[in-house]
Every structure is written in structure tokens, then in C-alpha cells.
Amino acid sequence: MTILNDIIQGILLGGLFALFACGLSLMFGVMDVINLAHGDVAVAGVYLAVVLIPASHIPALWIFVLVVPAFMIGGYLVQRYLLQPSLDSGAITTLLVTFGLSIVLENVLLEVFTANSYSLNVGSLVSSSWQVSSQISVPYLDLVILGVAIVVLVALQLFLVRTRTGRLVRAVADDREAAELVGANYRHLFAVAAALAFGTVAFAGLALGAYTQVSPTAGPTYLLYGFEAVVIGGLGSLWGTLAGGLVLGVATTLGSQVDPNLGSMLPHLVFLFVLAVRPRGFFPKRAVT
Amino acid sequence: MSALLEVSDLSVHHGQLEAVRSVDLTVTAGEIVAMIGANGAGKSTLLRTIAGLHTPSRGTIHFDGRDVTGLPVHARVAAGIALVPEGRHMFGSLSVEDNLIAGAYSRRRGPWTVDKVVELFPWIGERRRQQAWQLSGGEQQAVAIGRALMSNPRLLLLDELSLGLSPIALGRIYAVLPELVSAGLGVLLVEQDVAQALSVAARVHCLLEGRQRLSGRPSELSMSEIEAAYFGTGRAAASVGEAQ
Amino acid sequence: MSDLALRPERVAAEPVFVVSRSRRPASWAGVLGIVLVVLLAVMPYVVYQSLTSTLVNFFILVTIATMWNALAGYAGLVSVGQQAYIGVGAYAVLIAAQHGIEPFVAIFIAVGVSVVLAYPVSFLVLRLAGAYFAVATWVLAVVAYLLVLRYPSLGGGTGAPLPGLGNIGATLLGAYTYWAALAVAVLAIVAVYLLLRSRLGLVLTAVRDNEVGARSIGSRVTGAKRMVYMLAAGGCAGAGAMIAISQLNVQPGNVFNVQWTAYMIFAVLIGGLGTIEGPIVGSIVFIVLQQTLAQYNAWYLIILGAVAMAIAIWARRGLWGTLVSKVPIHLFPVGYYVHAEPGVTERRGLARLLFGPARRAKRHPTAPTPSGPTPSGR
Numbered sequence A: 001m002t003i004l005n006d007i008i009q010g011i012l013l014g015g016l017f018a019l020f021a022c023g024l025s026l027m028f029g030v031m032d033v034i035n036l037a038h039g040d041v042a043v044a045g046v047y048l049a050v051v052l053i054p055a056s057h058i059p060a061l062w063i064f065v066l067v068v069p070a071f072m073i074g075g076y077l078v079q080r081y082l083l084q085p086s087l088d089s090g091a092i093t094t095l096l097v098t099f100g101l102s103i104v105l106e107n108v109l110l111e112v113f114t115a116n117s118y119s120l121n122v123g124s125l126v127s128s129s130w131q132v133s134s135q136i137s138v139p140y141l142d143l144v145i146l147g148v149a150i151v152v153l154v155a156l157q158l159f160l161v162r163t164r165t166g167r168l169v170r171a172v173a174d175d176r177e178a179a180e181l182v183g184a185n186y187r188h189l190f191a192v193a194a195a196l197a198f199g200t201v202a203f204a205g206l207a208l209g210a211y212t213q214v215s216p217t218a219g220p221t222y223l224l225y226g227f228e229a230v231v232i233g234g235l236g237s238l239w240g241t242l243a244g245g246l247v248l249g250v251a252t253t254l255g256s257q258v259d260p261n262l263g264s265m266l267p268h269l270v271f272l273f274v275l276a277v278r279p280r281g282f283f284p285k286r287a288v289t
Numbered sequence B: 001m002s003a004l005l006e007v008s009d010l011s012v013h014h015g016q017l018e019a020v021r022s023v024d025l026t027v028t029a030g031e032i033v034a035m036i037g038a039n040g041a042g043k044s045t046l047l048r049t050i051a052g053l054h055t056p057s058r059g060t061i062h063f064d065g066r067d068v069t070g071l072p073v074h075a076r077v078a079a080g081i082a083l084v085p086e087g088r089h090m091f092g093s094l095s096v097e098d099n100l101i102a103g104a105y106s107r108r109r110g111p112w113t114v115d116k117v118v119e120l121f122p123w124i125g126e127r128r129r130q131q132a133w134q135l136s137g138g139e140q141q142a143v144a145i146g147r148a149l150m151s152n153p154r155l156l157l158l159d160e161l162s163l164g165l166s167p168i169a170l171g172r173i174y175a176v177l178p179e180l181v182s183a184g185l186g187v188l189l190v191e192q193d194v195a196q197a198l199s200v201a202a203r204v205h206c207l208l209e210g211r212q213r214l215s216g217r218p219s220e221l222s223m224s225e226i227e228a229a230y231f232g233t234g235r236a237a238a239s240v241g242e243a244q
Numbered sequence C: 001m002s003d004l005a006l007r008p009e010r011v012a013a014e015p016v017f018v019v020s021r022s023r024r025p026a027s028w029a030g031v032l033g034i035v036l037v038v039l040l041a042v043m044p045y046v047v048y049q050s051l052t053s054t055l056v057n058f059f060i061l062v063t064i065a066t067m068w069n070a071l072a073g074y075a076g077l078v079s080v081g082q083q084a085y086i087g088v089g090a091y092a093v094l095i096a097a098q099h100g101i102e103p104f105v106a107i108f109i110a111v112g113v114s115v116v117l118a119y120p121v122s123f124l125v126l127r128l129a130g131a132y133f134a135v136a137t138w139v140l141a142v143v144a145y146l147l148v149l150r151y152p153s154l155g156g157g158t159g160a161p162l163p164g165l166g167n168i169g170a171t172l173l174g175a176y177t178y179w180a181a182l183a184v185a186v187l188a189i190v191a192v193y194l195l196l197r198s199r200l201g202l203v204l205t206a207v208r209d210n211e212v213g214a215r216s217i218g219s220r221v222t223g224a225k226r227m228v229y230m231l232a233a234g235g236c237a238g239a240g241a242m243i244a245i246s247q248l249n250v251q252p253g254n255v256f257n258v259q260w261t262a263y264m265i266f267a268v269l270i271g272g273l274g275t276i277e278g279p280i281v282g283s284i285v286f287i288v289l290q291q292t293l294a295q296y297n298a299w300y301l302i303i304l305g306a307v308a309m310a311i312a313i314w315a316r317r318g319l320w321g322t323l324v325s326k327v328p329i330h331l332f333p334v335g336y337y338v339h340a341e342p343g344v345t346e347r348r349g350l351a352r353l354l355f356g357p358a359r360r361a362k363r364h365p366t367a368p369t370p371s372g373p374t375p376s377g378r
Ligand SMILES: Nc1ncnc2c1ncn2[C@@H]1O[C@H](COP(=O)(O)OP(=O)(O)O)[C@@H](O)[C@H]1O
Pocket: B014, B015, B017, B019, B037, B038, B039, B040, B041, B042, B043, B044, B045, B046, C369
């Protein structure tokens, strides 16, 4: 029974990982960029919320209405003025620039906020839980985070399938030149994809901040979880990404049953195993890249 | 009538290689101009440069009297230039219908809709929900043309129309060309099938190693002249004495 | 052999650099390199220990930057996980010292263990390209870190002091440490230089300059990449061993920190990717800025990161590459030049040789090719 409880907890945690992963997946699918600063951007979201909550008097649960749009604008600008020039100068450059961004962001947060951890107080959600049976209890916060993850994924999917811009974002992932030939400015579309990625990772950061204490150096850990979910799930498939996140979540909670160290390590081991046997993941889509 | 497209002294480099060498060219509205030449002659490079995918090293491109030489691709689409690229370049993961809708991304006004394209190529009707990568080469070619038409162009650049097409599909596409042109569209056509090109075009140009070796109306050109220009044999007198 | 000139450098030791237009200045560079090393080697006798310990950090940085440059600049492998081997090196020294082995001797063990470990790992990671390779190496470093935490004898999360050096006097230990760090750095540079001069270097250069042509020698390419990967593992382990010895302490959060990789990347990008000299120049800039801005915490790192990003985007050759493009200097002529296009024969400086005259934009093969008129053929 505790195993069942662990698996349920793991699935709930997996929603958080999937939230980290979907932005990475989108940017990788559309412009072949892995943003190594992805985790640090999420952490920056927590710190922005920490600053904005007292200033705006918006409760922590609703602060996303400020943070997410701010990050979408930020994502658009970062893509347009930092990543796009690096893309123009080669794939290696982009990787290095996002890595540099990660280190710079992390150290700026360290300088400004010191090494202290912060979390977002979302009130009674944290403490209360739904007692399913004597063995199984599901914290409301975890349920909310999984719900947010699913809503974000569905919204993203709808945007990509139903809207004029979303359709072209998919199109530019298929064939950049052809997208230009139908009159699209691919730089704009890339920046739109980055805006969506930054918006989703802002959600991820806020969920993380509600879930646990976040320090300026936490970013890379969640970047790695996110990337692992993308790889396990198979590139280019948002639902595969969700599945990948769930696998990692369950690996974390099951490992933690043995000891906390194994809880941190097991998702990475699962990832390395998948990389060794199925480098294209378990739900590979037809090659998008 | 003033020219819709006016290319003058255009040279294009791929690194060290000069793929197009001082080419002059005009296309007027309602006219089909064909570009013939052997493989590697620079035809695709020329069309892609007109569409904005390559930057010329010399020369200018005027469209509708306006200098578009420095414009990015998407701005030229907005101005009314559409290229059907060699190799079709479908959006493979999008449905056929979404490929067509994507073609209208530039929001240029005009007569073309998905239904109009289906009228042109009726088989698309029952396959509009299929993903584009599932189509055969000829079907993709038709969708590519439809997608280009969806931008309501005034100038249509067609690269290697007949490549990979079945004779029936090809016949169908060539049958609709005059229809499109009579509505005022200008067409610049790259074709390896010389006879086909001569039969539809008002004027032809032959490229050899990036240079314009021959230009004129099909009726005024002899087969031997064309052959000489095409393969670079014979005296190959550069007969660029053509009325623009 | 012509056009020899001497040039002062901004290192404390006043070393000399050879400037030569000659195609084979290697023997002169070799002689002057030895002079430079000898000058550096006598430093502990003439300067204060505060300076030599700064130079120890400089040598460590030169070592890891040289290794990262070999990986990314020559083998095209962007590793973000070299801290794994730094940690392995440091812990190898710690474990050896705990078993009574002299730490300075244990440097060899550290390098050996790391190279041996890198061999099987290379089969996992070398199948991956680009971002996959980068993140996989990073994950491996995290796993190595988490593994170390599981062993209480290694001090768990707090780490452990390095035993075995207590009986050496502080001054002498400082000097030994300095010489060891210098030796590791020199060996690292020499090893990379020799590797690139070998047939493997030719293979790697061929890959970088002309990916398509090099497919025909695909298996040898993997072999060459494996050699570079293992060499880089050994070099970083040597640096890790020096970190352990110079700090007399091994902390997992320090030796496995991804910031080490940031240091090497920033140094290489600033100095110039794909040149032997670049990492050295970048390390000088790095250490000077770090020392100058010491009282402002990590701001030096933020500035270096920002500068490195800007250089990566807008001045890919870095400081050394830019200098070489203006003045044809090459101290370490490793530049075999292989290119598919005819007509490009002018060899002008190492950076040009190594980068080739054309920009590489392989990931988007259909991108509009920037073109322009060329002086030849008119
Ligand atoms: N993107 C490119 N990069 C480098 N060389 C190219 C590129 N595209 C075409 N070329 C070269 O330019 C020349 C002309 O090619 P192209 O315009 O495709 O000719 P065509 O369409 O007439 O067959 C050829 O020698 C070809 O190899």
C-alpha cells in the first residue's frame, strides 16, 4: 500500500517535471535549441514572485498573472536579441550562450538575494490533503500542480493546433525556409516559441516555489529533470513529455523510500538507462528536427 | 506594359562560386517566362534570390517598380512574390489543409481560398486531413502550388515543376497555368523539360554556368540554337538581342 | 625560418612569445616555451607565496581550459560535465592519501583512474551529439556527485581533509604544489598539442572543416573523438588532483560544481576557441579580472560570463584568434587545413586555418548563404 501511495505521489510530482519539460521540448522542437538556462529561468520566476507579492499585494497563488506575462515578454526578447544572433553563428554557440546565461543568472541571483532559499506561501493548500484511505493521502497542493501542468499542456497544444501563429510555429519546426516562403518571419516565430517556453517555465518555477524551498543554485537540477523528461518521452511530443515527467516523478518517490540520496539519483539513472537503450525515447514522433 | 519583375545585372555567389552571373530578366503581368538550363546552371539560385532566400552580390531586383533587393523573404511574400521551391518543402507534420491555410499566413487579399485550391486539384478534397508527408511527390507538388497560390501572389516562381510528377499530374498542372495567367498572374518557370517550357512560355531564357546564353520568344529560336546554349556547344554566340 | 621577434607578455614572469611568419616555428617556439617554463619554475624562489598560490589557480584553469578547448574546439564535443572528472581526480587523490599514498604521487593515479573510467563512459556519450551530449555529460557529473555522497568515509556532503601532507613545511608545500600545478598544466598543453599534431588531429580537423568528406572516415572519427574525450578526462582529473592538494581539502559541492565548467568555457571563449594559445590567453584574462574584482564577490564571474557570451556570438575567434587574424602568429602550428573547395590556399594565421574562411551553419543547411564577391576569378 505504501508503494501505491509512493506511485501516486510520484505521478503528482511528475506533473511538476512535465511543466519544466514542455518549454524545453517546444524550443528544441521548433528551433533545435536546448536552453541550458531553463532551470535558472524558473528559479528567477520564484525570486520575481518573492519581490512582486509584497509589492503588488497579490496573493502567492495568483501571482502568476504578473510573473507569467513578464516571462513571456522576457522570453521573446531573449530569443530575439540573444539566442537568435547566437543561432545565426552556429549550433555550438547557442549551447554555449544558454550555458553562459545559466551561470550569469544564477550568480546574479546569488549576489542579489544571497544563498538563502525562498518559497511561496500559498496558504492552506500546503498543509491540507485529501485522505483517500488510511495509507493514501494526496496533498491538495500536489493535485493543483498536476492540474496546472495538464491545463498548461492542453492550452499549449490548442494554441499550436488551432491558431494562425501556432500553426506556423509547427510549420517552422518542419521547414524553416518553407515557412519564410509563406510570408512568416521565422525570427518572430522562434521568439513566439521562446515566449511560450518561458511562460510555461514561469509556471513551473512558481509551482516549484509553492512545493519546496528554492535556492539560486537550484536551476540546473530542474533543467536536468526537464531534459530527461523530454528524452524519455521522446522529442516533439508534448504528451510523451508528460509521460516522461511521470516516470521521473515515480522514480524519485520510489528511490526516496530507500534513502533521499537515491531519490535524487534514481531519475538520472533512469534517464541514462533510456539514453543507452532508446536514445530517441519511448514515444518518438516522426523526426521533427 | 510595365514589368512586374525586373531583374538587372544580378550576380549571386555561393561562397567562392558565382552561381548566377549578371542576369537580366523581366516578367510582365499575365506572362509566362521560362528559364531553362542544365543541372547546376544556376536556375534555382536565381529563383531563390528573387524570392529573397539568397542575397545577391551585385545587381537589383525590382518588383512592381519597387526595389526589393534588400527585403527579407516574408516581406516579398507580402508584396506578392511566391516561390514553389524545388523539392516542394511541405510542412510534413501539418495536414494538407493546414499546409494550405499556412499558405495564407501573409494575409494578402485575393481570390484564393482552400476551396478554390480544391477546385483546382479535386483529389485534395478527400485527403485534406492527411498529414502532408504521407502524400506522393506529385501530390505534394500540387499542394505546394496550392500553398503558394494561397498567398494570392502576383508573381509565381515555379522551380522544377515537372520533377517527380506523373505525366497526368503534370498535364493537369500545365493545363491550369494559362488559366492562372489570364487572371493577371506573372509566372517565372524553371523547367528541365525544354519542349514543355517552349510550349507554354511567351519567352525563354537559357542559363549556362550562371550566364544567360540565349533569350527570346520560342517561335524565334531554333532547336540548334537552344541546344548550343543549353549544352554550351557550338559557337554559342551570346544572342541576348531580345526586346525587353 | 624568418621574422623572429620577441614580445613581452603580461605574465608576472615576463615570459617571451615567438612571433613568426614561418610555417614551422615549432622548434623556436619549443625552445622559448622551455625558457618560459623554466622562468615560471623558479618563481617560488623569487616571489611571495600569495602570488604563487594565485598562479596555482591559474595553472589549474589553464589545464581545464586546454582540455575543454580540445573537446569543443577540435572534437566538436560541448561538454558541460567535465567537473565529473575534476571530482574523480580530487577524490582519487583523497582515497589514495587515506591509504597512505603520497598525494603528489597520487596525481598519476588520479589521471589514470579518470582515463580508464572515461573509456566505458565514452561509449555512452559519444553516440550523442550537440545538446544531448552536453546534458548527458552534465547528468553524469551529478550522478558522480551523488554517488560520492553515499560514502561516509569520504566525508559525505561536507567532504574530508586531505591527509599525508602535514609533515611538509608550509613554504615547501607551497612550492611543491606550485611545481606540480605547473607540471600538470604544461603536460596538458603538450599532450593536446601532440595529439593534434598526430594523425588523429588531422582526422579531427578534417571533420570540422568538411563534415561530409569526413564521413568516409567515420570510424576513425569516433576513435579520434574517444581519444580526445579520454585525454580531457585525464587532464581534468589532474586539475582536480591539484585542487585537492592546493586546498588540502576535498568537498563534493566544490569539486563537482558545474562552475568549473563555466570557468573553462569562459576562459576558452574569451581567449579563442580552437587555438592552443586561446585557453592560455583566456585564463590570464580570467585570473586578472578575478583578482582585480576580488572584493565584489562573484561579479567578476558575471562579467566574464557576459563577455564570453558576447564573444561567442559576435567575435567567435576570441582575443587570440582576433590577434592572429591581424598579425600572423602561431606558436603551436597544429593547423592542418582541409577543405573541399578549391582556390582557398592562403594560410594566414592559426585561427584562420582552424576556422576556415567560411562560416559553418550546418544545422540549417538551407539557410540563406551569406555570399559576396570574391577577389579571385574576376
Ligand atoms: N546553398 C548552396 N550552397 C553552395 N552551393 C550551392 C548552393 N545551392 C546551389 N549551389 C551551387 O550553385 C550552382 C547552381 O546551382 P542551382 O542554382 O541549384 O542550379 P540549377 O537549379 O540550375 O540546377 C551549382 O554548382 C550548385 O552546386
